[in-house]
Amino acid sequence: xxxxxxxxxxxxxxxxxxxxxxxxxxxxxxxxxxxxxxxxxxxxxxxxxxxxxxxxxxxxxxxxxxxxxxxxxxxxxxxxxxxxxxxxxxxxxxxxxxxxxxxxxxxxxxxxxxxxxxxxxxxxxxxxxxxxxxxxxxxxxxxxxxxxxxxxxxxxxxxxxxxxxxxxxxxxxxxxxxxxxxxxxxxxxxxxxxxxxxxxxxxxxxxxxxxxxxxxxxxxxxxxxxxxxxxxxxxxxxxxxxxxxxxxxxxxxxxxxxxxxxxxxxxxxxxxxxxxxxxxxxxxxxxxxxxxxxxxxxxxxxxxxxxxxxxxxxxxxxxxxxxxxxxxxxxxxxxxxxxxxxxxxxx
Numbered sequence: 001x002x003x004x005x006x007x008x009x010x011x012x013x014x015x016x017x018x019x020x021x022x023x024x025x026x027x028x029x030x031x032x033x034x035x036x037x038x039x040x041x042x043x044x045x046x047x048x049x050x051x052x053x054x055x056x057x058x059x060x061x062x063x064x065x066x067x068x069x070x071x072x073x074x075x076x077x078x079x080x081x082x083x084x085x086x087x088x089x090x091x092x093x094x095x096x097x098x099x100x101x102x103x104x105x106x107x108x109x110x111x112x113x114x115x116x117x118x119x120x121x122x123x124x125x126x127x128x129x130x131x132x133x134x135x136x137x138x139x140x141x142x143x144x145x146x147x148x149x150x151x152x153x154x155x156x157x158x159x160x161x162x163x164x165x166x167x168x169x170x171x172x173x174x175x176x177x178x179x180x181x182x183x184x185x186x187x188x189x190x191x192x193x194x195x196x197x198x199x200x201x202x203x204x205x206x207x208x209x210x211x212x213x214x215x216x217x218x219x220x221x222x223x224x225x226x227x228x229x230x231x232x233x234x235x236x237x238x239x240x241x242x243x244x245x246x247x248x249x250x251x252x253x254x255x256x257x258x259x260x261x262x263x264x265x266x267x268x269x270x271x272x273x274x275x276x277x278x279x280x281x282x283x284x285x286x287x288x289x290x291x292x293x294x295x296x297x298x299x300x301x302x303x304x305x306x307x308x309x310x311x312x313x314x315x316x317x318x319x320x321x322x323x324x325x326x327x328x329x330x331x332x333x334x335x336x337x338x339x340x341x342x343x344x345x346x347x
Contacts, residue, residue: 017173028145036138037066040131047127049310050210054298057119061128064113065106072105073097080252099136100256117299122218126209129221133202140195147174151188151238160186194235201227213312214284215292216275222267229260
């Protein structure tokens, strides 16, 4: 089938790790990563609309956060993987990206963008950070296509089935290995386990954030760090040794996973303490408005909120004006032009 596609239509075809488009090879890994980015952006925009924010701000965030996340992911790998080293940072194409480094780089960039745009970082982060899990879910399927991030060998034939286990043939992609099962060694499909746990976590956090509107903002963000830190701390020690970042004899991903858990718990506690001092309550407020999303938030001062069923506070805003017809636009333009001419004549 592969050769038939390539010979009959040179503009499109498949190979072991991806597809060809106009003879340009595109890896399945890249396709699922980009898909994850698009899904995360769309879901983040949806949450922003739900939580009384201007959805256009998501584009500003992603323009800066995506490159920063990629650089952070590569830098973390180079600093913690003994097989790479910092000099490998400039070796293209990159092979070796750490999700932990990506999270750190992306969140730091988001903080700087919110600071420059004078937008509440914690409120924006609640809409965006939890959807990083969607990118990580897709990224784990990228690991499947690349035949990486798996556990030890599964020797029991009764357990050699996908997705509990995955066939591995060195030098072949994950899909290609299914065509060579006689040569394959079955391993625990840790990429799938982590993907499933992340999916459960995303569903819980997204639902929680969708319905929650009380102060303080930032709880969902720190809950992400707790959840993802627990998942990584659980999964990391059982991976195949070649996929463990242990530069200098330290399991860096395991260490940072534990730090993420601590960071998340401390963050939630601090938010509640600060909220109690300001509002007289750990959650909500006894001295004023208990809602943390009352004010419409936008980096564009000209942005105007309109009624929306999605927005939890949408009923507070007027209906969006109907779009003008071509004739109405033309009449409005002519009236404006005439007004300007009259003004010039008086002067």
